[in-house]
Amino acid sequence: MLQERATFEAANAGEELAVNVQGLHKKFGKATALESLDLAVRKGEFLVLLGPSGCGKTTTMRSIAGLEVPTSGTIEVGGQVVFDSSKGIDRAPADRNIGMVFQSYAIWPHRTVRENVSFPLKMQKVPRKEAAQRVDEVLALVGLEAQGSRSASMLSGGQMQRVALARSIVMSPAVLLLDEPLSNLDAKLREKLRVELKQTQQRLGTTSIYVTHDQAEALALADRVVLMRNGVIEQVAAPLELYRNPKTLFAAEFLGTNNLLKGRAENGTVLLDDFSLPTAYAGPAGDVSMCLRAEDFTENPPEAWAGGRVTGRIEVSSLLGSQIQYSVRVGGTLLEVLVPFVERLAAPGDTITLGVKAQDVRCFPTVVES
Ligand SMILES: Nc1ncnc2c1ncn2[C@@H]1O[C@H](COP(=O)(O)OP(=O)(O)O)[C@@H](O)[C@H]1O
Ligand SMILES: [Mg+2]
Incomplete structure (x- = not known):
């Protein structure tokens, strides 16, 4: 692909x-x-x-x-x-x-679903029989085939947005x-x-x-x-x-849940205030901003783990459903961590060791604002 x-x-x-x-x-x-x-x-x-x-x-x-x-x-x-x-x-x-659907539905509440959807066809003077057939098709496509004669004001927000979608695609x-x-x-x-x-x-x-x-x-x-x-x-x-592979710090920060830390990169290692990690960063040695995704940590990495390790103390532990969110203190640093919930939920005060792969330790040179 x-x-x-x-x-x-x-x-x-x-x-x-x-x-x-x-x-x-x-x-x-x-x-x-x-x-x-x-x-x-x-x-x-x-x-x-x-x-x-x-x-x-x-x-x-x-x-x-x-x-x-x-x-x-x-x-x-x-x-x-x-x-x-x-x-x-x-x-x-x-x-x-062009067909358009915007945040506000922009449909007429006092008209029926069919009237709303067929409006563009009417404007383009599409013959009545053909228009009716096209409206049937798009209503079926958005799952509103049974609602055609209902007044739009009777619909839920989700149904209204489906009407807007149907109307936007009816002219193909x-x-x-x-x-x-x-x-x-x-x-x-x-x-x-x-x-x-x-x-x-x-x-x-x-x-x-x-x-x-x-x-x-x-x-x-x-x-x-x-x-x-x-x-x-x-x-x-x-x-x-x-x-x-976000190319910039902005892109890295915008996606996922991130821990953003300042450090110094040299020879495949990033040195931070409270710990250091191996990194795949290949840029010049110097000051960097490091992005660590909360979801990129591995709890209790195996003996043979090739990446980095950080050990800290859990301050907050929250079960989110299929994931656990931990706030982990390592010296003066608080790390946000998301790990899959398997069976055990660690408690505040517990010690936790986290593994991070070098490719997940994303560093970007610190830009000096002039
Ligand atoms: N009609 C307008 N008059 C003046 N400034 C506008 C107008 N529309 C958008 N802007 C400005 O242009 C910028 C981009 O806005 P917009 O395209 O609406 O952003 P987005 O959709 O990504 O939130 C913003 O700084 C916004 O304030
Ligand atoms: Mg906008």
Whole structure:
């Protein structure tokens, strides 16, 4: 899979893309929201834009949709130029062959589910019989076939979001844009709809761009994740690659649950205030920021363990279900640790030895701010 992606990246120049954004800039007054953004989305791909609030995700989506006029750059959808600042091209949202689902459902509460979903077909003057058939199909696809004649105001939040999804795909758009579509729902429902959404997208094969600030959602849904920061792209990678091999401290910190410590790296070892660990870090010797994922610790590593070891005293022990969360004191350092719950739950005051593999000891040179 990774190989295939790498090949794709190399062949990118010749391939027809579903969406191609180049050199996108957007300023709001003096503030820069997007800077020189490039995005190449393959046909059928599920691309996720991930990043903290304010990093420019929504501005990117609104620019692609035609709801925001970028300051400069070009946008192609399905091989058609829909925006080009230098040529004065700026197609209306309705002429971009795009479906959209946003955080707020934007459906009419006093209309029925069917009326909501068939609205785009009506606007495009699709013949009534064909329209009815398409509405039936998409309602079945989102599991609302039995709710068609119900008033939208009678629906739950999850059902409303399914109506919004059905409406966005009823015109079979070339590209589907989803901006935090699940963030108004509670955690359980969010996870359920996340799986449904992925199934629907796989069945339809619709190229999708999905925005979230939730790393778990991004990792679960994406073919590739685009990690954004302050209006620029920090890293683009498949979920596992991004999770295992973050290229920057920002990327490392953004994913997983992290212990962030300052230390000094030299010759494959990082020296910290209270302990030292072997590291796969191959950068120059010197001051580093070290990221240790809470979930990368192994409790009581075997005798033959090739990685590093740290011994400390448990201060807090919490059972989370399938995992245990420990706060472990090692001198002046408090480590957050997540280990699978097997059978034993250690108690505060107990001594614990933790193993860490050298490849999981991620170090990044400390940047001296000038
Ligand atoms: N209409 C607007 N007017 C002024 N500033 C805006 C507007 N929309 C977004 N911004 C600013 O642009 C930046 C990016 O915002 P946005 O794209 O909404 O981020 P995200 O969706 O990642 O949270 C933020 O600093 C935000 O305050
Ligand atoms: Mg946003």
